[in-house]
Amino acid sequence: MSNSDKKGAVVELRASELSSQGGVFCPNPNMTQWSSHPKVYLGLAESGQARCPYCGTLYKLKDGEHFSPHH
Secondary structure (H helix, E strand, C coil), rough: CCCCCCCEEEEEEEEHCCCCCCCEECCCCCCCCCCCCEEEEEEEECCEECHHHHCCCCEHHHECCCCCCCC
């Protein structure tokens, strides 16, 4: 199975929950097995979503949410 075939949980986020660069880290602190794979940064700023290449978790902005960088 390739990484693109992995399907995992879906985590919906508010724009205010993203880093100043528009991303999040996986695994996140709410995961029960947070140390199950290396910590990776996932950028959501451009498309509004990103999938973890290790566990398949999809991180996406909630409907109506938009990221705008803080200047």
